[in-house]
Amino acid sequence: MKITFRSCILLTILMIAVPAYSARMAFLEAEDVIPVEDESEYKWANKNYGAVLIHPAGPGKFKDEKGGKVELNNFQIVWWHRANDKELPKVFLDAEMKKAFMDFVENGGSLFLSQVAFYYVAELGLESTPIRKCDPNVDHAISGIIAVPGQEGHPVFDGFKKMGDDPAKGFNINCYGHDKMCDFYPKGPAKEGTVIAEAYQEPHPQPWFGTVAPLCEYKVGKGTILISGWRFTVFRSGDEKCKYHDKMVKLHENIMSYLGALSSVNAKDKSPVTWGMIKKTYM
DSSP states (O other), X not given: OOOOHHHHHHHHHHHHHSOSOOOOEEEEOXXXXXXXXXXXXXXXXXXXXXXXXXXXXXXXXXXXXXXOEEOGGGOSEEEEEEOSOSSOOGGGGSHHHHHHHHHHHHTTOEEEEEEGGGGHHHHTTSOOSOOEEEOXXXXXXXXXXXXXXXXXXXXXXXTTGGGTOOTTTOEEEESSOBXXXXXXXXXXXXXXXXXXXXXXXXXXXXXXXXXXXXXXXXXXXXXXXXXXXXXXXXXXXXXXXXXXHHHHHHHHHHHHHHHHHHSOSSTTTTOOOOHHHHHHHTO
């Protein structure tokens, strides 16, 4: 092939235009070093989705593991999991940081907030129902998820009936407990968000049933925020050999597929490449 000056210029432009990351998921860790409470979630996201580890780098700014600058809109899904501290770091309360998250979602990005990060919907002004902040409780109670009436067909429940589990009747996903976390008890359910699933413990129902609302969805502009709290996103349950861990994993596989399908591969150019194709790259 004949290489001309024009082709060299074009190649240079294309190289500059390619995003720094081809991965479509970022795992946001608020601490400089991943605490043990967040390790299992990160390892799963990195192994199965090629998730890039990012950290806050000041108000409205983010960095990768090597300190390089990253933009949230480099990614299709941003997952912020926090279970080591029941308070949010001050940098996340800064107006510029909130704007960075809102811009990402409003422009078509998908944001997944789990455990203590659940609380961030209140800080973003999206939810008015008071949110509870809890310390760890490793009680090994059998805990389950049940679809809110009308949400049985939500994509987060895809495939469970084939596994013998009916979302309308509920099924167990945790027998470990939880690290630090948030939920809507006792003032729930959520008012502004769409409640997808409720929580239960055996024997069901408990007096608090219907007030925890650990899995909710918020539509913001062109994007989506999904929040998961209580005992729903506790991958350490697998480390402790909980027999229901595979169902927790299946739930989160569905969550990632759902959020990925809602968001374009590149929020800037709205590329039509599907999440399924992207995920396959990392399997």
